[in-house]
Amino acid sequence: DAGVTQSPTHLIKTRGQQVTLRCSPKSGHDTVSWYQQALGQGPQFIFQYYEEEERQRGNFPDRFSGHQFPNYSSELNVNALLLGDSALYLCASSLGAGTREAFFGQGTRLTVV
């Protein structure tokens, strides 16, 4: 039974570029949430997708957008990258809308230079 998988594991981008991160939820899960974790801090909620729609959103600008596919996998897109976007991006999956028993992937380490 595969857990939550994210790709790529590491990524280096230049300021102003765009990036797409991918997440496959744990088998049987239908909800995907994305978090940003800066070094030395706790994860910060970006948004959640359920039934291919954005259900909740945290305090992140419109440069951050996402998508969920019919197979429940998800993408996180960030446009016009800033140096401050450098962080570990985590995907968490759960069953049903909400955050009960959410399981995280290993994350994608994004470095913006």
Place this chain on the structure above:
Amino acid sequence: GESVGLHLPTLSVQEGDNSIINCAYSNSASDYFIWYKQESGKGPQFIIDIRSNMDKRQGQRVTVLLNKTVKHLSLQIAATQPGDSAVYFCAEAYNNNDMRFGAGTRLTVKP
């Protein structure tokens, strides 16, 4: 040993001792609380959760205590092992909304 997550971000214990990691949460309406363990270079790993209608829940070697009166959550780890060394985060959620994480406590287990 004990630690208040936000003010003493590190906790060092001897192997075999019990560990207590504390967390003060912010929203008195939060109804779901979770503890995660995060090892270096990995994503957070679910440890145990508790709903607001309970004050104690036990797992394998771990116990979570919830005191809603003072908005306090603690994680007790029995017979701490070197493999328990990690950063521990508490998270709170309200009405099935997103999780809000604390700053984390780094636990170091000395052999």
